[in-house]
Amino acid sequence: MTASIISGKKVSDEIRGSISDEVKELVSKNVVPGLAVVLVGEDAASQVYVRNKEKACHDLGFYSEVHRLPAETSEQQLLALVDTLNQQDTIDGILVQLPLPSHINEKSVINAISVHKDVDGFHPVNVGNLVIGDDSLLPCTPAGVIELIKRAGVELSGKHAVVIGRSNIVGKPVSLLLQRENATVTMCHSRTSNMAELARQADVLVVAIGRANFIDSSYVKPGAVVIDVGMNRLENGKLAGDVDFESVKEVSGPITPVPGGVGPMTITMLMKNTLTAAKRNHGLV
Numbered sequence: 001m002t003a004s005i006i007s008g009k010k011v012s013d014e015i016r017g018s019i020s021d022e023v024k025e026l027v028s029k030n031v032v033p034g035l036a037v038v039l040v041g042e043d044a045a046s047q048v049y050v051r052n053k054e055k056a057c058h059d060l061g062f063y064s065e066v067h068r069l070p071a072e073t074s075e076q077q078l079l080a081l082v083d084t085l086n087q088q089d090t091i092d093g094i095l096v097q098l099p100l101p102s103h104i105n106e107k108s109v110i111n112a113i114s115v116h117k118d119v120d121g122f123h124p125v126n127v128g129n130l131v132i133g134d135d136s137l138l139p140c141t142p143a144g145v146i147e148l149i150k151r152a153g154v155e156l157s158g159k160h161a162v163v164i165g166r167s168n169i170v171g172k173p174v175s176l177l178l179q180r181e182n183a184t185v186t187m188c189h190s191r192t193s194n195m196a197e198l199a200r201q202a203d204v205l206v207v208a209i210g211r212a213n214f215i216d217s218s219y220v221k222p223g224a225v226v227i228d229v230g231m232n233r234l235e236n237g238k239l240a241g242d243v244d245f246e247s248v249k250e251v252s253g254p255i256t257p258v259p260g261g262v263g264p265m266t267i268t269m270l271m272k273n274t275l276t277a278a279k280r281n282h283g284l285v
């Protein structure tokens with residue numbers, strides 16, 4: 001029996017609807033949430049994501065600025081732009097699209113973004129608060145993963161969640177947010193020896209490894225929820241997740257597709273963070 005599909009597109013549209021209503025409310029108080037996105041270089045995938053972010057801003061009534069800088073931009077020039085945006089009252093959120101060209105130190109750039117405008121949730125203070133369990137701007141993809149699981153009607157408390165991948169922008173924060181929901185979390189990575197055996201114990205399996213169609217049905221307990229964070233561009237230009245969707249959907253429980261799963265949620269959580277930052281910056285929360 002084929003699994004039910006968790007539509008990130010549908011969930012994302014629902015959440016964007018309520019964000020749009022909230023923005024109308026703010027605009028009536030002369031508060032227009034503003035997002036600045038900075039793109040350095042010509043990376044094709046980054047151009048797509050930045051365009052998606054810009055479109056989402058326009059659809060929801062946000063003020064948006066997109067700064068497209070040439071690949072040879074120096075670290076100092078980028079830091080100067082970030083500083084300008086930190087001071088700009090019309091900007092509530094700042095996102096510097098990753099990856100950056102290798103001559104620029106990503107950490108220095110992320111640390112330079114004002115904590116209150118760090119709508120990626122990558123700044124060490126926001127990450128620290130996430131680890132401690134204090135209020136913070138949450139990283140967008142991890143927050144989107146949790147939202148999808150909840151909207152699929154899955155009760156996480158007491159469940160065994162297995163996360164494959166431990167990166168700072170996906171795997172690690174996802175594991176922390178799953179713990180916040182009282183799941184029991186197992187973290188797998190490239191040094192894990194018995195990964196398929198561990199993955200098959202999962203009630204909820206989250207995959208973020210960056211390897212197209214890597215996870216097949218041998219990693220999945222029948223009926224387990226599968227969240228595929230993977231975003232891999234194949235030679236034929238098609239997008240593939242980290243999960244072999246065709247084989248896994250025959251054994252899994254609710255499963256997210258790629259595209260149309262976690263991707264749209266990442267953008268939607270970015271909009272939600274920008275709205276939160278705007279309300280805070282204007283003393284409305």
Ligand SMILES: NC(=O)C1=CN([C@@H]2O[C@H](COP(=O)(O)OP(=O)(O)OC[C@H]3O[C@@H](n4cnc5c(N)ncnc54)[C@H](OP(=O)(O)O)[C@@H]3O)[C@@H](O)[C@H]2O)C=CC1
Pocket residue numbers: 141164165166167168169170171188189190191192195208209210211229230231232242262263266
């Ligand atoms: N939809 C969205 O909004 C987003 C999607 N993505 C996608 O998610 C995926 C992961 O991205 P990101 O977290 O940045 O990736 P990274 O490359 O930063 O990290 C990959 C992680 O997967 C682990 N890993 C790699 N190969 C294996 C393997 N064979 N078995 C077990 N673990 C493995 C690595 O282990 P180790 O730590 O040992 O190296 C590492 O922890 C990519 O496809 C990316 O495109 C990323 C961001 C947002």
Ligand SMILES: Nc1nc(=O)c2c([nH]1)NC[C@@H]1CN(c3ccc(C(=O)N[C@@H](CCC(=O)O)C(=O)O)cc3)C=[N+]21
Pocket residue numbers: 048049052095096097098099120140141231239258259260261262263264266267
């Ligand atoms: N500072 C920073 N913040 C990020 O959040 C960030 C980043 N850098 N660098 C790259 C990753 C990747 N990422 C995606 C966002 C949306 C889709 C998305 O909209 N995906 C659509 C498909 C889009 C397409 O057609 O390619 C979908 O899955 O349905 C995908 C990937 C955010 N990232």
Ligand SMILES: [Mg+2]
Pocket residue numbers: 031032033034089090091092278
């Ligand atoms: Mg404002």
